[in-house]
Amino acid sequence: xxxxxxxxxxxxxxxxxxxxxxxxxxxxxxxxxxxxxxxxxxxxxxxxxxxxxxxxxxxxxxxxxxxxxxxxxxxxxxxxxxxxxxxxxxxxxxxxxxxxxxxxxxxxxxxxxxxxxxxxxxxxxxxxxxxxxxxxxxxxxxxxxxxxxxxxxxxxxxxxxxxxxxxxxxxxxxxxxxxxxxxxxxxxxxxxxxxxxxxxxxxxxxxxxxxxxxxxxxxxxxxxxxxxxxxxxxxxxxxxxxxxxxxxxxxxxxxxxxxxxxxxxxxxxxxxxxxxxxxxxxxxxxxxxxxxxxxxxxxxxxxxxxxxxxxxxxxxxxxxxxxxxxxxxxxxxxxxxxxxxxxxxxxxxxxxxxxxxxxxxxxxxxxxxxxxxxxxxxxxxxxxxxxxxxxxxxxxxxxxxxxxxx
Numbered sequence: 001x002x003x004x005x006x007x008x009x010x011x012x013x014x015x016x017x018x019x020x021x022x023x024x025x026x027x028x029x030x031x032x033x034x035x036x037x038x039x040x041x042x043x044x045x046x047x048x049x050x051x052x053x054x055x056x057x058x059x060x061x062x063x064x065x066x067x068x069x070x071x072x073x074x075x076x077x078x079x080x081x082x083x084x085x086x087x088x089x090x091x092x093x094x095x096x097x098x099x100x101x102x103x104x105x106x107x108x109x110x111x112x113x114x115x116x117x118x119x120x121x122x123x124x125x126x127x128x129x130x131x132x133x134x135x136x137x138x139x140x141x142x143x144x145x146x147x148x149x150x151x152x153x154x155x156x157x158x159x160x161x162x163x164x165x166x167x168x169x170x171x172x173x174x175x176x177x178x179x180x181x182x183x184x185x186x187x188x189x190x191x192x193x194x195x196x197x198x199x200x201x202x203x204x205x206x207x208x209x210x211x212x213x214x215x216x217x218x219x220x221x222x223x224x225x226x227x228x229x230x231x232x233x234x235x236x237x238x239x240x241x242x243x244x245x246x247x248x249x250x251x252x253x254x255x256x257x258x259x260x261x262x263x264x265x266x267x268x269x270x271x272x273x274x275x276x277x278x279x280x281x282x283x284x285x286x287x288x289x290x291x292x293x294x295x296x297x298x299x300x301x302x303x304x305x306x307x308x309x310x311x312x313x314x315x316x317x318x319x320x321x322x323x324x325x326x327x328x329x330x331x332x333x334x335x336x337x338x339x340x341x342x343x344x345x346x347x348x349x350x351x352x353x354x355x356x357x358x359x360x361x362x363x364x365x366x367x368x369x370x371x372x373x374x375x376x377x378x379x380x381x382x383x384x385x386x387x388x389x390x391x392x393x394x395x396x397x398x399x400x401x402x403x404x405x406x
Contacts, residue, residue: 009328010081011321012240012311017074017330018323019307022369023067025337028116029365030059030358033341034189035116036207039182048357055358062299065292068118069300072221075122076228077237079129084232093130095396100126102395106331106388113197114338115204121212125222132226141230147223150293153216154286161282190354191347220293240308251305257298261291325376326369329386333372340368381405 028035032046047053083092100123107119132140146152188200212218236243268287272279310316326333343349344364352361379386383403385393394401 010237011324012308013074013077013237014325014327014330015311015320015323016070016304016307016327018325018327018333018373019303019320020067020070020074021326021330021333021337021372022323023063024071024334025365025369026362027059027064027067028337028341029361029368030056031116032345032353032356032361033114033116033338034186034345034353035114036185036204037182039186040179041183042186042354045186045354046356046358046361051359052357055362059358059362065296066300066303069220069224069296070304071118072122072224073228073231073300073304075126076129076225077232078228079126079225080229080232081238083133097127097130099392099396100124102392106335106392110335110338111205111208112201113342115201115208117338119334121218121221125218125225128222129225129229133229137230137233140226144223144226144230147219148227148293148297149223150216150220150289152219153214154290157282157285161280186353189346190351194348197346197348216289216293241312244309244312247305247308250301251309254298254301254305258295258302261295261298265291322373325380326373328380329376329389331392332386332388333376335388336372337365337368341365 030046034046038045047056079096082096103119103126104123107117107121107123110119111117132143135143185200185204188196192200209218231237236246240247265288269279307320311320345351345353347353376386382405384390384405385401385403390401390403
């Protein structure tokens with residue numbers, strides 16, 4: 001979501017960002033902006049019939065965990081574009097650091113309304129880009145891939161397996177949390193006042209960051225930032241027409257990777273089942289987690305490569321350009337989606353949390369996103385930036401920036 005108007009925009013990057021926001025709105029509306037483990041009294045509250053179950057399976061396999069990868073990759077890529085045009089001056093690093101602080105403030109307010117906020121994570125991890133920007137190309141790429149496949153979590157789990165200690169129920173299941181807390185949070189979101197929602201989300205910061213570390217999501221996101229920085233150095237997206245062969249190659253390789261992962265998983269886990277071998281939890285976590293992370297990366301790569309390849313086709317370019325404006329104002333689009341989600345599902349709005357199923361929720365989300373496409377076209381025909389992009393930019397420079405198109 002880092003952008004600038006001082007140089008011509010790279011259309012394909014904004015298109016990818018807009019496409020990513022489509023996946024994000026589908027995931028968030030499927031979850032009804034709850035972002036966490038369901039309490040036992042309302043388990044699977046968004047599943048009303050078989051179609052909802054099927055759709056959740058589709059979301060889990062095809063969308064969830066993939067689109068945030070693209071979003072994070074684009075953040076690192078955009079950082080390089082800004083860095084490159086500034087000649088890596090000391091002034092740029094100070095300004096970018098301040099820019100991250102402003103983003104942290106925006107994210108903090110966003111988190112108070114929606115605990116699934118990603119902006120606070122981006123703001124803090126963005127400092128890693130400033131630290132790593134001078135790393136040699138090969139080392140940077142190796143570090144990025146090690147983080148993306150969640151190697152730090154694998155090491156931690158391995159050490160814990162060798163040195164087991166007694167854990168509380170909540171420590172054993174860090175992703176689910178304590179059911180009593182889950183029940184209380186659901187009740188607050190469903191029927192609490194505005195101040196009660198803000199207070200509840202404020203206290204969710206600890207669980208949020210514990211989840212990020214325990215799941216390894218924080219390492220994966222940092223790895224994607226660095227991968228974006230690495231790819232940016234090669235000017236691949238600035239000159240994407242010259243690299244179409246490479247994109248086609250990665251598209252094919254990723255398809256074969258997914259096929260290989262499926263066959264390996266079937267042989268490994270199916271073989272153990274047939275041989276009546278009970279695999280240790282650490283093996284299930286390490287192997288299953290590795291396969292899942294690589295699958296997500298491969299599918300995300302397919303999406304990116306497919307869009308780039310299709311973009312050069314005459315009949316596909318105008319279709320994909322529909323994502324351009326909504327991607328240009330990605331921060332505003334993202335925050336607007338939360339506004340509508342909270343309004344629809346929380347008790348401070350229409351209170352539809354748990355009242356409708358996944359299919360209905362996603363249909364509403366798609367209608368909202370379609371409206372955002374038309375709204376962003378209308379808005380950017382009149383203004384230089386999305387509202388929150390303008391606010392972010394003005395706060396970064398500590399000066400009101402030009403807003404209206406001349």
